[in-house]
Amino acid sequence: MFGPLVAAGLEGVDPDSGPIVDLGAGTGRGVLAVAAALPTADIIAVEPSAAMRAVLMARVGSDERLRQRVTVVGGDLDAVRTPEPFAAVLAMNMIGHLDRTARKVFWTSLARRLAPGGPLVVNLQPPSEAVEVMETPASAVVVGRRRYLGSGRAAPTAADQVTWHMTYRTVEDGVTVAEERVSYSWWVLSEAGLRDELSVAGLHAEHLGPPEAGVYIGRRPAGR
CATH class of the missing domain: 3.40.50.150 (Vaccinia Virus protein VP39)
Incomplete structure (x- = not known):
């Protein structure tokens, strides 16, 4: 789209x-x-x-x-x-x-x-107000033998702000071989x-x- x-x-x-x-x-x-x-x-x-x-x-x-x-x-x-x-x-x-x-x-x-x-x-992008967002899949891409997965959750930190907590995983043969976590502020x-x-x-x-x-x-x- x-x-x-x-x-x-x-x-x-x-x-x-x-x-x-x-x-x-x-x-x-x-x-x-x-x-x-x-x-x-x-x-x-x-x-x-x-x-x-x-x-x-x-x-x-x-x-x-x-x-x-x-x-x-x-x-x-x-x-x-x-x-x-x-x-x-x-x-x-x-x-x-x-x-x-x-x-x-x-x-x-x-x-x-x-x-x-x-x-x-x-x-x-949602949410349109400062509310909690449960862990949600955000991306999934296969490149060669590996899958790259992203997910995120959000927690309100102010009346018009949330903090997103993102997790990025690299998976091969069903095993997570790398994982990175990133957090950032987002104004709704x-x-x-x-x-x-x-x-x-x-x-x-x-x-x-x-x-x-x-x-x-x-x-x-x-x-x-």
Whole structure:
């Protein structure tokens, strides 16, 4: 569903009007979706994590067509140096890393740099409020003889914050050969909260795809 939703969000975007910016690009899933939807677009992929950025660089570097039009930037929105307005922005699976104050700055800066009518594609990951989440499988990938499994649980730590506790296991022949645990803070945001915050920044939000997907498209109205 990810690729089709990104393609739907970018429908009508003129790739000659400015770069497509993927904020929190991770290992490049969004970059590939943008590249497929807009084959001539200039793409700026922004990722603060050095580990994820290394995978992203390897993915881009292995494809000559991507190498010609994808710029990988370490850091955040402020690290994007181009003076051009952004034709579109992806902010997938990243907004929970920002607290309320940081989000206000983020939305305001983003709205200022987004071209009039240009779409912001953003999603909200559960939970939408600070509640406990029981251990839940998150990923399972088989590579060669090994299975790579991820799971996570969350515990509330503030009125608008949870801490995610993730476990990553490597399994071969039914035996766990490696295990790593990671914890990080995540600020929760409801749909109503997202709409209110975007509205304050001058962006109008609506659902993109089925409501259960939790994906939204925000736009700065033309002329503003």
